[in-house]
Amino acid sequence: MPTPYTRLSDTTWAALHPHLPALSPQGRRTPDLRARMDAIFHLAHHPGAAWKTLPAHFGRAETVARFFRRLTHAGFWHQLLKALAAAPPSHPLRVIEHAITRATRRAARLGGLRLLVLIRRLGLRSALNAPPWMLPDPLLAETLHRIPVTPRAAPELLKALSRLHRATLGRARIPRSVRLAW
Numbered sequence: 001m002p003t004p005y006t007r008l009s010d011t012t013w014a015a016l017h018p019h020l021p022a023l024s025p026q027g028r029r030t031p032d033l034r035a036r037m038d039a040i041f042h043l044a045h046h047p048g049a050a051w052k053t054l055p056a057h058f059g060r061a062e063t064v065a066r067f068f069r070r071l072t073h074a075g076f077w078h079q080l081l082k083a084l085a086a087a088p089p090s091h092p093l094r095v096i097e098h099a100i101t102r103a104t105r106r107a108a109r110l111g112g113l114r115l116l117v118l119i120r121r122l123g124l125r126s127a128l129n130a131p132p133w134m135l136p137d138p139l140l141a142e143t144l145h146r147i148p149v150t151p152r153a154a155p156e157l158l159k160a161l162s163r164l165h166r167a168t169l170g171r172a173r174i175p176r177s178v179r180l181a182w
Helices: 010-019 034-043 061-073 076-086 097-121 138-146 155-168
Strands: none
Touching: 010 076, 034 061, 034 097, 061 076, 061 097, 076 097, 076 155, 097 138, 138 155
């Protein structure tokens, strides 16, 4: 359910903090993790906003963007989505579910197919950055590749399988007109 941006409360921060990496990839402590996560969630609530539009009180936009990319490559959003899906309705992570799924949409390009598969398996469609029918469906692709196709098969079957095979790959480019609002 869409909600306006609000800073992380002590309760939601306590629920989110254990999922964050203790050290950066360089082995250093990240200064003020809470402020960086607030910055990421702030930007997630503003559809299509560029990192450079981040208000100055959140710190340097390049630093926050780099932190976001490192979190994504470290599998943070994968782990957080799993925790969110397993959380009961009264859990503090559910309070910031909208912010988490919005930020995950931004991470989907960096997280790749693995992140899309996880989102589909968990049923968190609000974290998808486009309509599901326009995104790759790896489960359907896996099933179709198991069907033996021989030259003796009926031409209609081959055409149908070919169309289904192309559909499972999704679209290479998603038109702006059908992208879900950021």
